[in-house]
Amino acid sequence: MSSDEIGAESTATRRTVLRAGVAAAAAAPIAAGQDTAAADTEPAGTQTGPARVPLKVNGRLHEPELEPRVTLLDALRERIGLTGTKKGCDRGECGACTVLVDGRRIKSCLTLAVMQQGREITTVEGLAHGERLHPVQAAFIGNDALQCGFCTPGQVMSAIGCIEEGHAGSDAEIKEWMSGNLCRCSCYPNIVAAVRQAARELR
């Protein structure tokens, strides 16, 4: 499907089943002829297989074709091409995949892209205004808060959430509330310093 076909109607592709109890029931392991009662309650919009999924990322609407099983992280990186968000563990344990959804920090490896339709998703690519860095990005550079940089996009997104939530009041508080982000280069003291400085500037 080419990009000029993107539109309201095109969200229903061949394999999106709008009001089709039959097809959705076929996807469930139910022998034919059984359980017609359940099929009666099948609502509109059961998705089986790939379909256009509208995702608003950094203020722009994207409509990648996705199966329901694609995580938000994989959709961002592999389908939309925003590779700033990193995949470390894919299990919620490292924080490298942290993004903001409607302003709240979450781990994009633990949610499905189809679950995030209609939300405002912000990735590290959406922070700077042209050449002007977000204060948290600038603070990370200013405080030398990275070595290899792999964890950094997640740290920066998480720090924005941490400051926004009001959990950057002391070093101890920053450590606790940044604990969802691991750094294998162990830049922790400098990360804490960066968050502290950015919190002061954003106040």
Added chain:
Amino acid sequence: MDDFAYTRPDRPQVAVALAARPGARFVAGGTDLLNLMKDGAEHHDHLIDINALPLSGLRKVEGRIEIGALSRMSDVAAHPAVREGLPVLSQALLAGASPQVRNMASMGGNLLQRTRCWYFRDAAMPCNKRSPGSGCPAIKGQNRRHAIVGGSEHCIAVHPSDLAVALTALGATVHTLSPRGARSIPMAGFYLSPGNTPHQETVLGQGELITRIDVPVTPLARGSRYVKLRERATFEFALVSVAALVRTQGGVVREAGLAFGGIAPRPWRPAAVEEALVGRPLDAAAIKAAGAALVRDAVPREHNAFKVALVQRALAEALGEFGGSR
């Protein structure tokens, strides 16, 4: 992850009708379900996304707080009525997972998260909980994280939820909806012991939806607290934990609610511990007696015997806050 169908209903009745079918499963935050499916520990053909259902938010009514099943851990923990009236609940939630996970994870999903037993999560290993009848490699294998009480010869996994421990001590009630109607289940009767069916963890039926959790607000709950001991300072599951509600008068314990995490296949609230305390001064002897009652029937395994001493120390630590001396 194997592929699956996906539906996002906006009416609870529709959600439970869809989820009643074999192969269907609710998804709320997705923070445990996706890991289980990626690891091959669970397979589902149809995910019913419940996030469009009207099940979020807290309501203060006379004598209790009603918490919608879709309320997020972070929001419940930060709610002023919870922080003031149910500190053990706020503390248990904040001691769990990470800020990002707490922003995603729902109360209902938290109660139904599965064990972190490493054999259960490794689809290449046998495991009675994942594949009934295949055996339990933990009993003779690596069992540092496993249960010291309440297990069976078929499974010694511990329940990982901190929230469930707090709600058990608080005497909360879980409300559900299924095609057969609504019902309410006290926390004490919500989880099942493993016995020879460790794959059955709760009394919920296929597709039964948790709609809300009611927590009594009492003078006892107001002074409650949560103690969690783990292998690193934060962002880790409990080795042992204690949810403690204690009311003393003139130095004597009048009322107590004590539940323990990290030591059993379900939140553990043995009556003997509370009986050892109520009516006695909260002194070193009473605390020692309560600890002894807690571990009387313990069956430690090769790597987890340390929990027998550790959980008694956690209990002493928790009771210390109420003026107890060790």
